[in-house]
Amino acid sequence: MNHLSSETFGENAKAALADSHLRGALKNATSLFGERRKAAAASLPNWEDLRSEARAIKDEVLSHLDLYLEEFASNAGSRGAMIHWARDGAEANAIICALTIARKAQIVVKSKSMTTEETHLNDALEAAGMQVVETDLGEYIIQLAEEPPSHIIAPAIHKTRGQIAELFNAELGMPLTDDVARLTSTARATLRDRFAAADVGISGVNFAIAETGTIVVVENEGNIRLTTSLPRIHIAVMGIEKVLPRFADLDVFLKLLPRSGTGQRLTTYQSYITGTKRQPTDEGPDELHIVLLDNGRSRMLAHPVTRQSLACIRCGACLNACPVYQQVGGHAYGSVYPGPIGAVITPQLMGIEKSAQLPYASSLCGACREVCPVKIDIPRLLLHLRAEIAPRKGKVSERLAFKMWARVMMSPSLYKVSSVLGRILQRLVPVAKAWTNGRDLRLIESKSFHELWSDE
Amino acid sequence: MNNTAREAILGSIRSHLAASVPYDQQEISRGFSRMNADQNPSSSVEICGQFKASLEAVDGHCVIVQDDGGIAEALTRIIHGGRIAISDNPEILRLLNLTDLEIEELGIAPNAHDIFRFDVGVSTVQAAIAETGTLVLDSTRERHRLVSLVPPVHIAIVRASQIYRTLSEVLSLIRKDKEISPAVTFITGPSRTADIELTLAIGVHGPQELYVIIDEVN
Numbered sequence: 001m002n003h004l005s006s007e008t009f010g011e012n013a014k015a016a017l018a019d020s021h022l023r024g025a026l027k028n029a030t031s032l033f034g035e036r037r038k039a040a041a042a043s044l045p046n047w048e049d050l051r052s053e054a055r056a057i058k059d060e061v062l063s064h065l066d067l068y069l070e071e072f073a074s075n076a077g078s079r080g081a082m083i084h085w086a087r088d089g090a091e092a093n094a095i096i097c098a099l100t101i102a103r104k105a106q107i108v109v110k111s112k113s114m115t116t117e118e119t120h121l122n123d124a125l126e127a128a129g130m131q132v133v134e135t136d137l138g139e140y141i142i143q144l145a146e147e148p149p150s151h152i153i154a155p156a157i158h159k160t161r162g163q164i165a166e167l168f169n170a171e172l173g174m175p176l177t178d179d180v181a182r183l184t185s186t187a188r189a190t191l192r193d194r195f196a197a198a199d200v201g202i203s204g205v206n207f208a209i210a211e212t213g214t215i216v217v218v219e220n221e222g223n224i225r226l227t228t229s230l231p232r233i234h235i236a237v238m239g240i241e242k243v244l245p246r247f248a249d250l251d252v253f254l255k256l257l258p259r260s261g262t263g264q265r266l267t268t269y270q271s272y273i274t275g276t277k278r279q280p281t282d283e284g285p286d287e288l289h290i291v292l293l294d295n296g297r298s299r300m301l302a303h304p305v306t307r308q309s310l311a312c313i314r315c316g317a318c319l320n321a322c323p324v325y326q327q328v329g330g331h332a333y334g335s336v337y338p339g340p341i342g343a344v345i346t347p348q349l350m351g352i353e354k355s356a357q358l359p360y361a362s363s364l365c366g367a368c369r370e371v372c373p374v375k376i377d378i379p380r381l382l383l384h385l386r387a388e389i390a391p392r393k394g395k396v397s398e399r400l401a402f403k404m405w406a407r408v409m410m411s412p413s414l415y416k417v418s419s420v421l422g423r424i425l426q427r428l429v430p431v432a433k434a435w436t437n438g439r440d441l442r443l444i445e446s447k448s449f450h451e452l453w454s455d456e
Numbered sequence: 457m458n459n460t461a462r463e464a465i466l467g468s469i470r471s472h473l474a475a476s477v478p479y480d481q482q483e484i485s486r487g488f489s490r491m492n493a494d495q496n497p498s499s500s501v502e503i504c505g506q507f508k509a510s511l512e513a514v515d516g517h518c519v520i521v522q523d524d525g526g527i528a529e530a531l532t533r534i535i536h537g538g539r540i541a542i543s544d545n546p547e548i549l550r551l552l553n554l555t556d557l558e559i560e561e562l563g564i565a566p567n568a569h570d571i572f573r574f575d576v577g578v579s580t581v582q583a584a585i586a587e588t589g590t591l592v593l594d595s596t597r598e599r600h601r602l603v604s605l606v607p608p609v610h611i612a613i614v615r616a617s618q619i620y621r622t623l624s625e626v627l628s629l630i631r632k633d634k635e636i637s638p639a640v641t642f643i644t645g646p647s648r649t650a651d652i653e654l655t656l657a658i659g660v661h662g663p664q665e666l667y668v669i670i671d672e673v674n
Contacts (some may be wrong), residue, residue, distance in 0.1 A: 020594055025653075028653075028654060029654055032654055047589040056463070063473065065469050065473070066466045066469045066473070067468050069465075069466070069469070070466070079638070080638075083566060085461040085464075085465050086461060086540045087461050087464055088467060091461060105623045135661070136605060136651070137649045137651040137652070137660055138649075138651035141651065141652075154651060154652070154654070155521060156652070157653075157654070159467045159652075159655050160653065161652055161655075164652055180653065180655040180657050180659050184649060184652065184657040184659075184660050185659075187660070188659070188660055191661070192572065196568075196569070196572055212631075212636050214636060220648050221647055221648070221661045221662065222605060222660065222661035222662025222663075223660075223661040225605050225661075225662060226605065226606075226661055226662075227566075227643065229601055229602060229605060229639075230568045230602075240465065240469075245520075247627065247630070247631040247636075248627060248628065248631060250627055251623065251624045251627050254623060254624070254627075265587075265588055265644075266588045266623070266642070266644045267644070268514070268643065268644050268645050268646070268647060268648055268662070269641065269642065269643060269644075269647075269662065270641070270642040271639070271640075271641055271642075272630070272636070272640040272641070272642075273639055274636045274637065274638050274639075274640075275597075275638050276638060277639070278596065278638060279637050280637075282462070282595070282596075282599075282600055283565070283567075283568075283595060283601040283639075284595065284601060284638065284639055292465070294465045294468065294515040298465060298468035298469045298472050299468070299472055300472075301469060301472040301476060302472040302473075302474060302475045302476050303476055307476065307538055320458055357539050358674065387667075436551070
């Protein structure tokens with residue numbers, strides 16, 4: 001797969017900026033989503049109150065996460081769900097592969113799940129001999145193209161209909177067309193066949209309710225309903241932070257999530273799944289497995305600033321609002337989670353060494369914080385992470401320069417000498433080239449304030 | 457093995473929470489979302505009209521009728537015949553018998569293998585939401601999980617008395633049951649996607665057409 005690395009964000013971004021088609025697509029997508037979100041938020045009289053309420057609920061969950069997780073596991077378990085705990089991605093993949101192998105499954109249908117992207121589940125299942133089919137239209141397209149998703153809720157926004165038509169032509173033998181409806185119906189027909197044949201359906205989870213053991217998944221296409229209704233085994237994979245205390249809490253989150261993501265009042269479908277069916281003759285799968293994944297999440301609880309990244313409900317609003325994401329798109333981040341929230345989650349999940357550039361992929365303008373439905377203070381998180389990175393990754397020359405600057409600023413005589421020197425030197429040597437490449441450097445004035453004052 | 461992972465994860469959560477600065481508990485103020493819940497109950501005509509407008513805003517079709525004759529007439533108009541899958545609610549069969557449709561094949565709650573060949577699915581619902589145009593299907597009350605999902609056309613028959621005003625009301629209604637049904641589904645309009653160039657395409661995986669027939673009187 002054509003995965004970029006988050007270690008090379010700078011180069012990835014440069015390449016993305018040179019791609020005029022990509023920038024056009026990003027502009028359309030982010031501005032459309034942004035406008036729709038704004039209108040949808042304005043349609044409710046109490047948007048700000050809802051945001052505060054949602055955040056308070058998330059904070060409540062996170063500060064007692066062990067208790068709520070146990071309550072959820074016990075309630076889902078007593079209604080027939082099998083609960084599996086996975087410390088990391090490899091453990092989650094091993095559990096799921098073992099389940100599918102033990103049941104002699106051959107075809108696995110999947111609905112969109114960022115969590116399984118995070119664990120690279122598809123690679124593991126394929127290595128175990130399964131045929132894995134992504135069924136969300138956008139995910140299906142990028143699976144055929146062997147590319148990672150570029151947006152949390154619209155994974156294939158970087159591709160044109162022309163590119164998709166060529167892909168369907170090569171992979172599915174479909175005649176070339178620029179008709180989106182025909183492309184969509186071809187995907188529908190091809191995937192129906194896979195749904196009918198699949199033994200296992202794998203989904204993500206948007207919300208897990210502690211008091212009832214219910215998992216809730218929201219969508220527009222219907223592929224999640226098919227994935228969770230047709231195959232005889234349903235495996236749901238969720239990060240441990242997805243728990244909500246009460247069923248009634250859904251009220252707030254179902255108002256915030258669709259409006260923030262696509263600007264809809266409600267997505268087309270919500271499925272509330274509580275344990276397994278009661279009678280063997282009832283509709284739906286025979287088995288329900290819920291995989292609870294930690295993979296670095298529990299570590300984030302240790303600090304109140306980093307903890308808030310676990311409040312994220314994956315709506316994608318911060319991506320659309322971010323001036324950096326708007327220009328470079330999702331692939332440049334080299335991570336499953338792109339944009340502002342990706343820049344804070346990725347270093348915490350994958351290790352700060354591997355993604356030290358990401359917290360700097362922001363102008364700290366605060367647009368992400370303004371749109372976040374759960375009021376995550378992303379700029380503060382970015383600064384927090386930068387403070388962790390600086391002592392490790394900061395260049396010796398940079399640290400030395402700031403030390404000297406501090407010395408100079410504390411001593412009037414040194415300040416006087418250096419401003420005279422600066423005035424001369426700035427004409428002779430190019431200063432801070434990397435910085436001035438994209439910005440203008442103001443020249444030092446010929447007379448300082450002190451000098452002007454004494455002249456008076 | 458599973459137990460080890462469970463203990464490790466819960467242990468990690470506890471130790472990291474304990475290491476953290478105590479969280480300054482915010483007072484959770486609840487009920488903002490339910491601000492509009494206690495308005496006066498509106499008339500049947502008004503609430504049916506609101507449901508219809510909400511559903512049409514998301515590309516669903518809505519027919520409001522006054523009696524069984526009206527339902528039968530609407531069914532005849534929407535279904536032209538062909539293979540029809542219905543839920544196990546006997547009400548559907550009774551209403552279909554009032555029509556003079558030429559039905560090629562009738563399946564009652566077909567299973568996951570058979571459902572794919574049907575042209576139309578017909579069900580009732582357990583509740584509906586006027587503010588969003590949403591249908592609420594509870595799988596323990598009626599076998600309509602596949603009938604409402606797999607055929608390209610879904611027709612739902614709704615009684616005016618089943619329509620609630622808000623999402624909040626319906627969520628608390630579901631919670632009121634001692635045991636929540638294993639599968640509750642909310643449906644708002646036909647299946648849709650905008651995954652290709654953000655161009656709206658209706659009917660990607662679920663039904664391409666959704667018809668709701670409301671009996672305004674009963």
